[in-house]
Amino acid sequence: QVQLVESGGGVVQPGRSLRLSCAASGFTFSSYGMHWVRQAPGKGLEWVAVISYDGSNKYYADSVKGRFTISRDNSKNTLYLQMNSLRAEDTAVYYCAKEGFEGDGGNSGGMDVWGQGTTVTVSS
Amino acid sequence: DIQMTQSPSSLSASVGDRVTITCRASQSISSYLNWYQQKPGKAPKLLIYAASSLQSGVPSRFSGSGSGTDFTLTISSLQPEDFATYYCQQSYSTLPFFGPGTKVDIK
Numbered sequence: 001q002v003q004l005v006e007s008g009g010g011v012v013q014p015g016r017s018l019r020l021s022c023a024a025s026g027f028t029f030s031s032y033g034m035h036w037v038r039q040a041p042g043k044g045l046e047w048v049a050v051i052s053y054d055g056s057n058k059y060y061a062d063s064v065k066g067r068f069t070i071s072r073d074n075s076k077n078t079l080y081l082q083m084n085s086l087r088a089e090d091t092a093v094y095y096c097a098k099e100g101f102e103g104d105g106g107n108s109g110g111m112d113v114w115g116q117g118t119t120v121t122v123s124s
Numbered sequence: 125d126i127q128m129t130q131s132p133s134s135l136s137a138s139v140g141d142r143v144t145i146t147c148r149a150s151q152s153i154s155s156y157l158n159w160y161q162q163k164p165g166k167a168p169k170l171l172i173y174a175a176s177s178l179q180s181g182v183p184s185r186f187s188g189s190g191s192g193t194d195f196t197l198t199i200s201s202l203q204p205e206d207f208a209t210y211y212c213q214q215s216y217s218t219l220p221f222f223g224p225g226t227k228v229d230i231k
Binding site: 035037044045046047050057059061062095097100107108109110111112114115116117 | 125156158160162167168169170172173174179209211213215218219220221222223224225
């Protein structure tokens, strides 16, 4: 079945780094754009970053631009989020999500598969 | 950046009620609008994409409409399992922001 499984979350001090992973299975990973979305405790969904199916295009929310890097390894069916210079306000559950359609413009089909989320807590 | 607003921010309804949630974009997004349902402690679930297309497996009591800047999610007859928070999201731009959410709880 189609599945996304995040890992790599934990407790980290402000200013430190963390790398999240999202392992994909059950679909042709290399054909779909992928997103990271986060949710701070008690808050709504915040879109974080997107990477195109081939890794050639990447976009970020202003709140993480310059600190976070999205990447993918299509040979390993894995999505990553490298998070540097972490702040308390980055504390959240981080979800990876698959675009609904293949190729360019795939987000017009929404985000149709989500992982279970991994929790990042930034605290001294 | 395209900003999304939703109204109301919360509502109370009874089983069997017809529920309507509105989403507005800060500029025209054609029909590039998606709706999600999220229950506490769970990942979001895609309900509607492209403003009015029902995602596979989603009950037909959910429907979406609208284009341009104004969109609506309608639940024709609210069921116990529909009590949740609903988010709209635009997929028109490269920065696909979500709306702030609408919480639907039991009256």
